Amino acid sequence: MMKLKRYRFFFILLLGLLLIAFMNQAIAIKTVQLTGKSILDMLFLLPPIFILVGLLDQWVTKETLIRYMGEKSGIYGVFFTLLLATIAAGPLYIAFPIAILLLKKGASVRYIVFFLGAWSTVKLPVLLYEFTSFGLKFTLIHICFALAFYYLTGIIFEKMYSQQKLLNDNATMEI
Amino acid sequence: MISGMVLYTIASIYLGISFIKDKHKTKTALLKSWDMFQKVLPDLLAIMLFIGLALSLLTPSLISSIIGENSGFLGIIYSTIIGSIALIPSFIVFPLGQTLVQNGAALPQVAVLMSTLMSVGLVTLNMEQKIFGKSFAYARNISSIIMSLLFALIIWVVMT
Structure with missing residues (x-):
């Protein structure tokens, strides 16, 4: 029952789609095609990302992660966070559970905010596409400004939220 | 791929x-x-279906007419609102943005739309709250809206 409840939004939308299908079949068919394609894309991309995160959880010790993403990690923190955030594909909500896992392992709030910001800005696989369709100037402004902005946001958020408070507020995962 | x-x-x-x-x-x-x-x-699954519905109901030419070259400040506001509804992966966002520009949408408006699509999500706010707590989730989304608006402003000044 609990499991079905988590799918309620999906079923509500499915009902909406059925209603549309009665009124305008062309729109409904297009919706099914678009949705089907993006679901297949996601199902293809997600397994390796989650496998890597699962392995990271098992093999990377708290001490190591604190060294790379902890409060005193400095330039390593920026570099390591960027690497983690930009190599993975997928929408930002995939990054939420990963971020909380990193936080539990001792990453500082600053780098968690930077991680989420970088995830929503730069994706190495998509970078080439942005560059070819919007030009170098646009892409550089986008990436440089967003990364600088989120790094500063991270510094501000670090003063507002402690690691412990965020973990206490986490209601989903009990690791 | x-x-x-x-x-x-x-x-x-x-x-x-x-x-x-x-x-x-x-x-x-x-x-x-x-x-x-x-x-x-x-x-x-819910978000994918939602995006599928939204993209087939709101056609690129319809969106482009709302945020066209002369839409100005109001166009920026519309883009921010549309973009803040759901979080969409970048490999869908950039092709969509390109289609919109080809259909006559203005670059700063498309910039704010793409940026908010990737970083601000009202539909996922509930899920985000459960993970980070209410205050952090709201603050993060607000900071992303500010970032997107400033980014569009820079694009407006530098590239148009």
Whole structure:
């Protein structure tokens, strides 16, 4: 029952789609095609990302992660966070559970905010596409400004939220 | 889907090394991966369907007419609102943005739309709150809206 409840939004939308299908079949068919394609894309991309995160959880010790993403990690923190955030594909909500896992392992709030910001800005696989369709100037402004902005946001958020408070507020995962 | 292939290769190599070193740990890691996957799947399916519906109801030419060259400040506001509804992966956002520009949408408006689509999500706010707490989730979304608006402003000044 609990499991079905988590799918309620999906079923509500499915009902909406059925209603549309009665009124305008062309729109409904297009919706099914678009949705089907993006679901297949996601199902293809997600397994390796989650496998890597699962392995990271098992093999990377708290001490190591604190060294790379902890409060005193400095330039390593920026570099390591960027690497983690930009190599993975997928929408930002995939990054939420990963971020909380990193936080539990001792990453500082600053780098968690930077991680989420970088995830929503730069994706190495998509970078080439942005560059070819919007030009170098646009892409550089986008990436440089967003990364600088989120790094500063991270510094501000670090003063507002402690690691412990965020973990206490986490209601989903009990690791 | 070259990026997918790269990810699969990296994941397979690490999985292989992990399996040789410690079978038990590898099993725990995979169970953890499966658990995370199961947790995001309901939201993922709902959001994908939502995006599919939105993209077929709001055609690129319709969006482009709302945020065209002369839409100005109001166009920026509309873009921000539309973009803040749901979080969409970048490999959908950039092609969409390109289609909009080709259909006559203005660049700063498309910039704020794309940026908010990737970083601000009202539909996922509930899920985000459960993970980070209410205050952090709201603050993060607000900071992303500010970032997107400033980014559009820079594009407006520099590129139009």
